[in-house]
Amino acid sequence: MAPVFLEITIIICLAAVLAFVFRLLKQPAILAYILTGVVIGPLGFLNIQNPEFLKTLGELGITFLLFTLGLEIRIKDFTSITRVAIIVSAVQVLLSFLSGYIISLLFGFNVLSAVYIGIAVTFSSTVIVLKLISGKRELHSLHGKIAIGVLLIQDFLAIAILIFLSGFNPQLVTIEPFAKFAQILIKGVILFGAVWYLGSNVFPKLIDRIAGSTETLFLASIAWVFGLSALVSSIGFSLEIGGFLAGLALANSIVNYQIIARAKILQDFFIILFFVLLGIQMTFGNILSIFEAAIVLSVLVLILKPFIVMIIMGILGFKKRTSFLTGVNLGQVSEFSLIAVFLGAKLGHISNEVVSLITLCAIITFTISTYLMVWSKNIYKFLKYGLSFLEFTNAGAEEAVESISKIPVLKDHVVVIGGDQMGQSVLSSLDDMDIDVVLVDFDPEIFKKLEHLPAGKAGNKAHKLFGDISDLDIQERAQLDSAKLVISTIPDFEDNLLILKELRHENRKAKVVVMAFDLDETKALYKAGADYVVLPHLAGGRQVAKLIEENNLDKIETLKNKDIKFLGLSPF
Numbered sequence: 001m002a003p004v005f006l007e008i009t010i011i012i013c014l015a016a017v018l019a020f021v022f023r024l025l026k027q028p029a030i031l032a033y034i035l036t037g038v039v040i041g042p043l044g045f046l047n048i049q050n051p052e053f054l055k056t057l058g059e060l061g062i063t064f065l066l067f068t069l070g071l072e073i074r075i076k077d078f079t080s081i082t083r084v085a086i087i088v089s090a091v092q093v094l095l096s097f098l099s100g101y102i103i104s105l106l107f108g109f110n111v112l113s114a115v116y117i118g119i120a121v122t123f124s125s126t127v128i129v130l131k132l133i134s135g136k137r138e139l140h141s142l143h144g145k146i147a148i149g150v151l152l153i154q155d156f157l158a159i160a161i162l163i164f165l166s167g168f169n170p171q172l173v174t175i176e177p178f179a180k181f182a183q184i185l186i187k188g189v190i191l192f193g194a195v196w197y198l199g200s201n202v203f204p205k206l207i208d209r210i211a212g213s214t215e216t217l218f219l220a221s222i223a224w225v226f227g228l229s230a231l232v233s234s235i236g237f238s239l240e241i242g243g244f245l246a247g248l249a250l251a252n253s254i255v256n257y258q259i260i261a262r263a264k265i266l267q268d269f270f271i272i273l274f275f276v277l278l279g280i281q282m283t284f285g286n287i288l289s290i291f292e293a294a295i296v297l298s299v300l301v302l303i304l305k306p307f308i309v310m311i312i313m314g315i316l317g318f319k320k321r322t323s324f325l326t327g328v329n330l331g332q333v334s335e336f337s338l339i340a341v342f343l344g345a346k347l348g349h350i351s352n353e354v355v356s357l358i359t360l361c362a363i364i365t366f367t368i369s370t371y372l373m374v375w376s377k378n379i380y381k382f383l384k385y386g387l388s389f390l391e392f393t394n395a396g397a398e399e400a401v402e403s404i405s406k407i408p409v410l411k412d413h414v415v416v417i418g419g420d421q422m423g424q425s426v427l428s429s430l431d432d433m434d435i436d437v438v439l440v441d442f443d444p445e446i447f448k449k450l451e452h453l454p455a456g457k458a459g460n461k462a463h464k465l466f467g468d469i470s471d472l473d474i475q476e477r478a479q480l481d482s483a484k485l486v487i488s489t490i491p492d493f494e495d496n497l498l499i500l501k502e503l504r505h506e507n508r509k510a511k512v513v514v515m516a517f518d519l520d521e522t523k524a525l526y527k528a529g530a531d532y533v534v535l536p537h538l539a540g541g542r543q544v545a546k547l548i549e550e551n552n553l554d555k556i557e558t559l560k561n562k563d564i565k566f567l568g569l570s571p572f
Contacts, residue, residue: 007049011046011273015276018032018035019033030128030362033275034279037279038282041283042283048280060266061271061273064225065339067263070249084146084316085146085150089154092308092309092330097119104297116350117357119161119337120341120361121301123154124150127335128332129147132373133148136374143325147330158336162240166347187237203249203250218259218263238346278338279359281352287356298361301333302372313326314392321384321471324376331365333366337358341354413435416430417440417488417489418440418489423441438478439464465478469488480502486513487513487514488512489515493524493525500529504528511532512530513532
């Protein structure tokens with residue numbers, strides 16, 4: 001058996017075993033891959049005979065990762081970024097970079113190494129955050145949307161920094177820094193201009209000719225990646241940046257998702273080898289010499305960076321819960337941090353010691369932040385009385401919502417928790433009834449939408465209460481103790497359990513309807529006292545089954561028109 005094949009076989013098998021173990025521990029797979037490298041390299045499990053070949057495969061992993069990232073970028077991504085995300089990102093990036101830079105200098109690193117370390121601790125992991133908040137069903141929560149907006153901005157900024165660094169020659173920094181910067185900027189603008197032209201005018205015509213053959217389309221895409229990467233490398237940028245630009249050129253094509261599906265398979269395989277390579281490059285000598293710096297930088301990432309986010313959001317007027325949960329989500333380094341230092345070492349900007357330092361920071365912050373995110377709400381409940389300093393008197397973002405106006409004394413009213421999607425559908429039905437309704441939500445955007453709806457639309461008649469239903473003050477304002485019906489449309493399992501607990505204690509006569517997404521949650525909510533648990537996929541199935549059983553297929557058109565009207569769409 002060829003040595004290279006045997007080495008890759010051992011690496012992949014060990015990575016698969018460790019990935020399974022880390023999944024049981026609820027840890028990201030990236031950690032398993034890095035640990036695989038540590039076991040093979042520093043622990044001496046395998047003596048790699050072809051390190052350069054493995055390094056080349058790792059570089060391919062970064063190239064394909066950036067290629068798929070470029071493919072996924074859309075102009076609409078920019079329109080989804082809110083003003084809050086821009087402000088939070090700008091201030092957090094600046095302060096985090098300066099903190100990391102100064103700490104690095106204090107530990108004796110040179111200026112360029114300190115710049116790389118400052119960049120590395122600035123960004124947070126899109127992969128880990130998206131996976132965890134989507135698993136917790138918090139993608140549409142206020143703190144989830146802000147965190148995603150911040151991560152999106154960070155990704156764009158990280159790519160820009162990678163492009164600049166890949167064309168930077170540290171030997172010229174003291175001779176002609178401004179001329180070198182201008183040269184990189186001009187080359188970058190020309191590259192982007194060429195890619196934009198090809199993506200807008202050339203590739204659509206070529207793709208029309210080859211889109212009928214999946215194999216030809218995929219092969220042509222890979223040829224484009226390798227060709228552009230080689231060209232970009234020849235003019236002074238790194239191969240990996242060529243991968244991003246290649247993806248960007250195809251981002252607006254009609255077949256980009258088809259290309260992504262194929263390219264991700266290559267990306268997932270080769271990126272494993274990249275993270276394994278990072279682990280292999282670590283040595284115990286390096287770890288001992290950088291351990292103190294790694295601990296201090298990890299504290300910066302785990303505590304100071306989230307704290308910066310919390311303070312900024314507090315100044316912008318957000319409640320302490322929203323600020324805290326958003327900050328906790330961003331308490332780790334990014335996969336781009338690892339890519340940046342890897343490229344820096346490859347280009348001769350920094351030593352392997354810096355790569356080992358950031359890799360160790362990644363191991364520490366990925367591990368701890370994962371558990372912090374999983375238990376974030378429990379941690380908040382424990383700390384919330386000490387977090388009042390996060391709420392500033394000049395509140396603007398949340399307190400500006402008209403919904404916190406005084407609510408009259410109510411009795412036998414309906415409380416709707418959550419005004420998005422399902423909540424608005426419920427409000428639409430309740431608007432036709434002569435009954436008092438209190439809407440509770442903590443997303444300012446939802447209230448802004450409701451305030452601008454024309455008369456008679458869902459939610460206009462409801463008393464609007466801004467806040468988190470888990471707060472006792474909000475429960476009192478909503479007058480849960482005198483309500484006859486409470487409908488929770490939020491997918492948060494813990495909040496729904498809390499609602500049931502409070503109502504069973506304060507108002508046993510109220511009927512309670514909550515929402516769940518899986519059978520285990522449904523069973524737990526029924527045991528906790530829910531009168532009815534809505535399972536969206538089950539409810540949808542019953543609706544379709546009812547139409548079939550009643551042989552009333554003509555009603556489909558009626559339901560469609562009703563939904564189109566509710567969504568504010570033009571008839572098709």
